[in-house]
Amino acid sequence: MLRSLRVVDFRCFPGLGLEVPDSGAVFTGRNAQGKTSVLEAVCLLVRLQSPRTSRMATLARVGGAGGFGVAGEAWGAERRVDWAPRRPMGYRSDGEERSTQGAYLEDGGLLVWMGNEDLDLVRGGGELRRRYLDFIGMQVEPAYRRALGRYRRAVKAKNFLLKDARPREAEIRSYESVMIESAAVLRPVRSDLVARLAPEVARYQSSIAGHEEGIEVVYEPAGGMDLGVAIEQAAERERKQRRTLVGPHRDELVLKINGLAADSFASEGQQRTLALALKLAQGQVLADRRGTQPVWLIDDIFGELDVGRRNAVLRALPPNAQKWITTTHLDWLEASPEFQELARFAVKAGTVAAEG
Incomplete structure (x- = not known):
């Protein structure tokens, strides 16, 4: 306090x-x-x-x-x-x-921030939901902040190299090694957090809405949990599009209500309730993890x-x-x-x- x-x-x-x-x-x-x-x-x-x-x-x-x-x-x-x-x-x-x-x-x-902009967690793009996970991850795992910083710098450098007409493959591979090493820290933490968050979000959604709703909170790592394999599979597409297509910077936190995407099919009231549930669940998970x-x-x-x-x-x-x-x-x-x-x-x- x-x-x-x-x-x-x-x-x-x-x-x-x-x-x-x-x-x-x-x-x-x-x-x-x-x-x-x-x-x-x-x-x-x-x-x-x-x-x-x-x-x-x-x-x-x-x-x-x-x-x-x-x-x-x-x-x-x-x-x-x-x-x-x-x-x-x-x-x-x-x-x-x-x-x-x-x-x-x-x-x-530890800290939880609740504001009206939280509605964007449901309505907005994946970057906002990744930021939500990152804010929790940095509070529960000391290595997370450093790994996230290293990963972001490596992706930025790789993207710069991919824009070259003749990408320097050796340098790209060196940055990919940093990405893989950092992802090995980030993704297990994100996966564990979502597993802990999902039941809490469903519980708070029901208590605020006053009735049961089918809530799904799912972590989808872009390219799969094995980033090394994903990078190899995406190499040709990345050279064509000149940007990094797989990795934690493109992971998604999928939110569904009654089997449908919350951003597209939920009512405004359901979306607002889900945003509140996400933040209340964040507080519960932080308290459980850190005591x-x-x-x-x-x-x-x-x-x-x-x-x-x-x-x-x-x-x-x-x-x-x-x-x-x-x-x-x-x-x-x-x-x-x-x-x-x-x-x-x-x-x-x-x-x-x-x-x-």
Whole structure:
């Protein structure tokens, strides 16, 4: 759990300091006032990534010093992340500098992010579902992050070489070796995660919808689990199309409801419920794998849900987990006595003030 959060020149905040109880906090305010940026700062502090951008420069406050800092007491340690242009990102835990992202994350905590954009997990392309699996994988398997980074770099290099009129085969094979080695880490983790996620997604889908629905969550590795064989079989097609056609970067997480593809045949209500079920299942799997509850960052989803789904989600959230929630109104909170102990903050134009 996070006891405190402090930021300097992050997004719209020149400075911010918060103390948060174990139960968590609710941040209220109109849109575009900075509510989501508070959760984003937590995500960066805990997992070193933002759900909104991959470019650190966009997180620095316009008109600020050019960089930013995010710090806080989390899991019994004082943690800090700093970024500035043309300098390596800095990571510290209890004053000790961590040399790599992996070293910083190894004794950190777990995280689930829920937002209205989660509907794209069902409606959108495969990249979004791979990112969903990757976010879980990096939290449960320390080697996953490094393998994913190596794999992405190797695919990028291979694709560059394939665009040459006369591809340099020896170099391509060297990058394929890296791809195969990395896939041997990524794919077993993905396969295991999907096996654990599938029953949980079905359970949450039923509890939120209020009735049984035939939910299928299936992992489909592009080209099969043996990437070496798949690369050999796809070699001619790849040379013709000048791009890499098999591997974890094209894996798919297939979602079906009652035997039909959820993106094409499910109703909007079914799709929205499935998106919620995917995130609730993520939290359950993280807790089961690591033996501790993740922090839940819940970004303004309750205004988009009908009363039935909203109440079902509130009941499904683990009572002993810390929750950071943004919302434009508190109507739902007044009807949820189990959430009354959350601290309340008002967010307006880049300022955060404690309420009652």
